[in-house]
Amino acid sequence: MTISLPPAPHWQKLLKSGCRVFVGGHASVPHALMQNLIDNSQGFSDIELVHGLALGATPWAREEYRRLFKVNTFFIGGAEVRRAVDEGRADYTPCFLSEISSLFTEGALALDAVLINVSPPDEFGYCSLGASVDICMSAVRHTKLIIAQINAEVPRTTGHSYVHISEISACIEADEPLVAVEPPPVDTQAERIGQYVSMLVDDGATLQFGIGKIPSATLKYLCHHKDLGIHSEMLTDSIIELIESGAVTNRKKTFHPGKVVTSFAIGSQRLYDFINNNPHVEFYASSYVNKPTNIAKNDNMVAINSALEVDLTGQVVADSIGHDFYSGIGGQVDFVTGASISKGGKPIIALPSTAKNETISRIVPSISEGAGVVTSRGNVHYVVTEYGVASLKGKSIRERALELIRVAHPKFRARLLEEVRTHYWVPHYQEKYPTDIPELGGIQLQKLQMQNETYYLRPLNPADERRLQEFFYSHTKETLRLRYNYDPKQMSREKSCDLVSVDQSTDAALCIVRQDGSRITIHAVGRFYYYPEDNSCEAAFVTRETHQGKGMAKRLLVQLIDIACQRKIDKMVAYVRAGNKPMISIFEQHNFKRVFSDDPSDVELVLKLEEAAL
Known part of the structure; x- marks a missing residue:
């Protein structure tokens, strides 16, 4: 023909x-x-x-x-x-x-x-x-x-x-090559953001992502996931590595199963060769791929988008820097909306915490004059920076502000807290801003598998005020008596705030949480208080009754011992009620020794940390 x-x-x-x-x-x-x-x-x-x-x-x-x-x-x-x-x-x-x-x-x-x-x-x-x-x-x-x-x-x-x-x-x-865009080099900042984002992605999820360092880093850390799918307005070179790793099978997709669905590709010549006559990658119009109700047909839809700045209520600026228009709305709102209404979906905004060589915070008390909101505060579920994951869905303005301050660059946190205090977004008793535990390294979140369930270990922080209050009221009278030596009747917001507002560079407070969608539940807390007069620290733990026996206290103790050793603290002390035999056993399994106590109802245990570090 x-x-x-x-x-x-x-x-x-x-x-x-x-x-x-x-x-x-x-x-x-x-x-x-x-x-x-x-x-x-x-x-x-x-x-x-x-x-x-x-x-x-x-x-x-x-x-x-x-x-x-x-x-x-x-x-x-x-x-x-x-x-x-x-x-x-x-x-x-x-x-x-x-x-x-x-x-x-x-x-x-x-x-x-x-x-x-x-x-x-x-x-x-x-x-x-x-x-x-x-x-x-x-x-x-x-x-x-x-x-x-x-x-x-x-x-x-x-x-x-x-x-x-x-x-x-x-x-x-006229034959001419498509414009080639080589994958950008991934720096340490993008690596950390990518690691945090990857922790939000479950096996079997369907992904949307864009171009740049953060998507490249995220996809790199997804190569060990299973049965991922792709429904994304855009494809980049990173998709090739993810498919070749076996992480992407599209098997669990509930819309166009078995196929990568997209509308355009930007990358190197290798990417353009990859999509050429590839029956596993299907291109459709943006009106179809980006239609929120179509996006939502994918269960467990994870949308990963970026921003220029995010204010402390969760408003996202993505197309302008002040009065200067910089890019465009694109598909961000389409996919944020689609992922929001997807069964098990997660809309994520991922961005560096700073700009211009760490001189400007991208987490801001209010958006810049002239800047426009692309994604509203009501749409945002997660904001991720190199300092962690802020979970915003269902959170009050006060809780959002504290979550976002926690993932801001440390040198801007005090100023951000001061700014929101002037608007009464946080109460008068909220005096301390979140701090990191340096000994945990760049990633302040550890994913744990315990009895076939996923949990996360991380520092306790001011945004946990309400969660710790809920944790307290979940305890039985017996647990409270064993932990506090008496039966406290109340955990006020002020008291809870004091317990979660920790200077983590001096003391240390960790928690193990379960995250179901945007609901975060504390299941165990471990902390030590530092005493400079004799270079010692006192450790204490409490675990939710329904989760005792899973090894949470042991995991927290091992982490606290490691932190104390790195800080060159001489000894760790614990005071446990004599009737709390399971907790005594945990300390003794980690080489704590009993010492004489004047109070027979208490058992004092001591670990010489110099020996523990050997």
Whole structure:
């Protein structure tokens, strides 16, 4: 079967001044076709060019073409487009990626023509949009005129990525590689964020992610997970490693099982080769992939997105730095919404805690003047920085502020607490800001498997005030008597606040928690108090009755001994009620020795830490 190509474009017959033209974007901008238009633009003026992120050179956005073209972009990227927006020569139109197609169909941005980059037609005449189906397909389906660059370098991708040659009115043949974007080097900061995010991902989850250091680091730490799936507006090189590791099988997906679902790809030539004729990777329009109700059809949907800043109520700024528009809304809200309503879903905002060489905190008391909220405080479930995971769903403003201060850079925590105190977001008795335990290292969260259940060991912090109060009221009278030597009747918020507001560089307070979605429950607490007069510390533990016998106290004790040894404390002391034989046994198993006590109802145990460190 012979396939005839459409004629070369006679631009003066196809377009006219003042028309609106869509240009395919991302890594698959039809650069040669655009240059052909520029070279043959005599007599044209005020053509509106609509596109999303356009990678590579964008000469049409230069000052010299301001009378010929007016750029209207959904996502600001590249120096020339950004400069044009900053100088007022180009427009930025904010819109959820899932809803951009409606701008074409409903006439808000009615299109006169579409310029796309496609593969050569197959034996049946079908060309593929390749690595950029996204909003291109919607534009193609809602335009009067399709003009194409037939490019042998465009990969043929499966899914709904095809345009028949008979639909194309004019074309040029020009082979040029897609714009390659090499994976960024992953630094220590991104590594830590990636580790924390990976701890929120369960086996069998379906993932969405973007591009950059943090997604690359996160995917690296997911290589030992099982039966992961992918439903993501975007693919990057990291997906290859994850698939090759065997972590991605798409077997547990509940929407398009067995397939990676996406709408565009940005990466190296290796990625473009990977998606070429790959039946396991399917491309669909953004209106389909990003539709929140479609996203939610995936159980355990985990959406990983980034931000420029997050305020202490959980508002997310992602497209602007103050009054300066920086990028775009993209698909963040689509996937945050979809993951929120997914069964077992987790929307995550991951970002570095600082910017500009640690001179600016990205966790802020209030968003910068002129900045816009992309994702509202009601949508955010988790915020992750290199200092930990803040869990926000169902939290009050006070609890959110304390959670977010905890994951801010340590040098900004005191100032952030001072700021929110002026607004009465935290009570007057909340005087201490969260501190880390240096001896735990860069990752202050340890994932534990106990009797086939997952728990987390981490420092106790001011955001745990209500959780510790709940923990206290869960105890029986017997547990309280054994722990406190009497039967306390009340744990006030003030008292709970005092117990969780610990200077972790002097004393140490750890907890073991269970996290079910956004609900965090404390099941065990262990701490020591430091006494500088004789360089000793006193240890104490309490475990929820329903979780005794699982080894939680032992795990906490081992960790506290290690911290005390690293701090070169001479000895650790414990005072245990004589009737609390299980706790006495735990201490003695770790080489604590009984010493004489004046009170026969108490047992005093001592561990010489110099011997424990050997």
